[in-house]
Amino acid sequence: MLSKKSQYAFKALGYLTEKYNEGPILISEIAKKKKIPLKFLENILLELKKADILDSKKGKGGGYFLKKSPEKTKVATIIRLVNGPISMLPCVSLYFYERCKNCNEKHCGLHDMMIEVRDATLNIVENRTLKDLVDY
Structure with missing residues (x-):
């Protein structure tokens, strides 16, 4: 059975896939659009970044994005x-x-x-x- 954490990870990754060509996406946007608790999402995205699935950009225009194409x-x-x-x-x-x-x-x-x-x-x-x- 997929854990709640896994389900949230797939929701967030699905959203980042939909926005793939739009640049970095704020974590608050992902949390709001996908109804994921912000603190929980922060930990999930950090784990995915450490695993080289995601990357992030700091500052204005920053956020998370897929490191490789969704395919x-x-x-x-x-x-x-x-x-x-x-x-x-x-x-x-x-x-x-x-x-x-x-x-x-x-x-x-x-x-x-x-x-x-x-x-x-x-x-x-x-x-x-x-x-x-x-x-x-």
Whole structure:
């Protein structure tokens, strides 16, 4: 399940995608238009900036903007960054793998099924970008 933080991140990124060619956007504008608490949004955007998804400009005409074109940022990248693993079980995660306690992965039907779920999900989110989140 996507956390509230992830949902806010996607709302903000969707707004920045819509405004991609308009230059930096004030954080207060994003918060107001997308109904995101300002303090929460500040933390999210800072995290996305540290991860090289966003950049910012200070001073007059400043704000946040996408560092790359919306077509170049995959939905999966944002999910992993803000939400964590895409897989539903840690034993099938590609980037956040952890062995399940008291489980034999070689003979676990749940493990095998969740690999299929993970792969189907990845097929979608690895092939969608921020551009796919907005209607022009």
